[in-house]
Amino acid sequence: MKEKYWVPAIERADKVLKEIGEYPKQLRLMELSKRVDINKSSLFSLLNTLETLKWVTKEEGDTYSLGPALGMIGSAYFRQFNIIQSFYKEASKSVAKINEHIQLGVLEEGDVIYLGKMEGDSRVRLITDPGMRFPAYASAIGKIQLTQYSRAELETIYSHPLEQKTAFTISNLDVLYVNVQEARKNGYAIENQEAALGFHCVAAPIYNFENKIIAGVSFTMMTSSWEDKKDSATEEIINLANRLSHLAGWTGEKQISID
Template identity: 40%
Template sequence: MEQKYSVPALDRADAVLSLLINEPYRWKLSDLSKQLNISKSTLYSLLVTMERLKWVNRDRNETYAIGSALGRYGSAFFRQFDLIEEFRRLADPVMRKLQESIQLAVLEGSDVLYLAKVEAATPVQMVSGPGVRFPAHATGLGKTLLSDMSEEQLRQLFPQETLPKITVHTIASREALIQEIKSGKQAGYTTDIQEGVMGFCCVAAPIKKPNGSVIAALSCSMPIHHWEGKKDLALQEVLQLANTLSQIHS
C-alpha cells in the first residue's frame, strides 16, 4: 500500500497495542515513549484518546494494558468464522435443492467482500469465491448490505451521481441505486439481473442482528437461462436460510 495514504497516528496506536498485547501493565507513558521513539506529548494525546475509546486501560500505577474494546473486536472477528461454518453447513442442502451456488458476503467500503461459497457442480460459474471483492452497487448482495445505511451515508459512500457500469445492465445512477436499495429493504431481498456479470442473475437477503442491523448477506446466483424457472424457489430458500442464520447469530 502506498505510504501517502497511511495515517501516522494509527501506525503509532498499532505499535502501542503490539507492546501491550505481550506485556500488559508493564509500560508507563515514559517507557512507551522511549521504547517506541514517540515524543511524550504526542504519545500522551494518543493514549488519552485510546483510553477514551477503551482501546487501552490504565491502572493506578499508570501502566497500560489493552482495553475492553479490543476484546469486543476480537470476539466479532472470531464470530464471523462461526458464521462462515454455519453458512457452509446450512447452505449445502439449499445448493443441492436448487443446484445453484450460494454465496456469503460482507460490506467493505463500497465493495462486497465474499467470505464463503457453496458451489454447485455446473459448467459455468461466477468468480465469487472467498476473498474476492466486487463493486457493491452492481450486485444483489451489495444492494442488500447497503440497505443498512441511511441516504446520507449512501451519498457519502458514493459521492458521484454517476456510478461505474460493470455491464450494460449495471445501475449507473446513485439516485436510482438509493431507490432500489429502499425497495429491497422494504421487500426483504434484492436481485441482480446481469448487473455484475453478463449471463448471471441472483437473489440476495440480509443476515441481521436482533436490533435489525445487517451483519452479512447471502445470495443464490444462477445462469440467466435458469432464472425464470427457479427464481421463486430460490427467493424462498434464500429468505429462509438468511432467517435461520439471523436467529443463530442473534
Template identity: 40%
Template sequence: MNQKYAVPALDRAHAVMALLAEEPYVWKLSDLSRRLEISKSTLFSLLSTLERLRWIDRDRNETYALGSVMGDFGGAYFRQYDLIDQFKRNAEPVVRRLQESIQLARLDGGDVQYLAKVEAPSPVQMVSGAGIRFPAHATGLGKSLLAFRSEEEVRAILPQETLSKITVHTIGSREALLKELEEVRASGCSMDIQEGVMGFCCVAAPIFDRSRQAAAAISCSMPIHHWEGKKMEAIREVKALAQLLSIAV
C-alpha cells in the first residue's frame, strides 16, 4: 500500500491497540515504550489522547486495555452485515416496482465501495457489484455520503482541487462539488446524470446510523432513456428505503 500519505501517529496508535487487544491490563507505559520503540514522551501523549477518547482504559495498576468505544466500533462493524441482509430484503419490492436495480455502498476514503446489489430483470446493467470501488465524486452514492461530512472532512478526503473526469459530465472541481453537496443536504438525495457511466443515471440517499452519521447510502440506477419517466418515482422510493434502513443501522 502507498505510504505517501501515511500518518505516523495513527501507525503508532494501531501498534498500541493491537498489543492491548492481545494482552489487556498487562502493559504499562514504560513497557509499551520499550516493546514498541516509541519514546516515553510521545507515547504519554498518545496514550492520554486514546484514553480521553475512550479507545483505551487504564486501571489502578497503570496498565492498559481496550476501551468501551472499541466495543461500539466492533458492534458497528458487525451491524453492517445486518444492514446488507436488511437491504436485500427491503430492496427487492422496490426493484419489482421500479424495474430498476438498487445498490448499497459505503464511503472508503475518496471512493465508494459497493456492498450489495439487487438487480432488475434487465439486459442493460451498470457494473456495480459487491466489492467494486468508484470515485465518490462521480456517483450519486458518493455525493450522498460526502454531503453529511463537514467541509473540512470533504477537503481532507478529496485533497486536490481538480477532480478526475470519469465522463464528460463528471464534476471536475472540488468547489463545484461542495456547492452541489449543499443541495444534497437540503433535498435529502443526490443525482448522478451520466457522471459515472455514460448512458446511466442514478438517484441516491444516505442511510444514517444512531449518531446521525451517514453510514452508507443506496442508489437506484437506470438507463438514461428511462430517467425522465421514472425519476420522481425513483426519488420517492429511494428516500423511503433509505429512511427504513436507517432504523436498522
C-alpha cells in the first residue's frame, strides 16, 4: 500500500532514471516506454522535462543517458556522507538483533584502524577500541578488506614475518592467501581466536560507488555465544555492510576477482 502523500509523478521519474542508468545510450522512447510501463505520450513529456532540467541527456539515435545535473546531486550527497555517523545509526539496528559488539575499521597498509564501536549487553572487554591499530591478517575485519589484493600485493604488504597474537593466528603468507580467497568467495571473513583467545569474529566489506572496499564491519563474541549465534551474526553483518555500502553509493555489483 502506498503512503498517504505519495507522488506518482516522482515515482515514474525514479523508474525512468534507474532504467536509463542501467542501460545508458541504449533505449529509445518506444523501448523505454515498454520497460517502465508508461504510455508514450506521458513518457515524452516526462523525458522532455528531465532533459530541460539536465537530469537526462538525449544522445545520437534518440537514446538517453543520465545528465550532468544528477552528477552534481550525486557529488553533493557524497560530500555529506559520513561513514562513522552512518555506522552508529545502522549498527544500532544490528546490535538490537544479535546483542553482540560491532566494530567499524578501515585498512591502512597491513593494519586495521578502528573507527567505531557499538556494544551489546556483553560485559566482555574487547582488545581494540576506536583509534587503535591491529594487524589485518589477525582479524576478520582486516582479512575481509585484504580480499581486494592479489598474492603479489600481499607479499609487498607483508614483507616482514607475521607476528602471532595467539597460537591460532595465521603466520604463513600462503595460508593467509588461501584464507583471503575463501573470504572473497563467501563475501565475509571469519576469525576464530586469532586475535585473542576465546573470541570469534565475522566481518563483511563496505563498498563505495566505485565498487571499491572502503571499510569493514564485524561482530565479536566469545566462544560460549559463537556456536549459537554465528549463522545469524554472519547474515546480519552482511546486511549491515550492504546497508552502509548502499549509503556510500554502491550499486550492488559483485567484486571482481583480481587473481
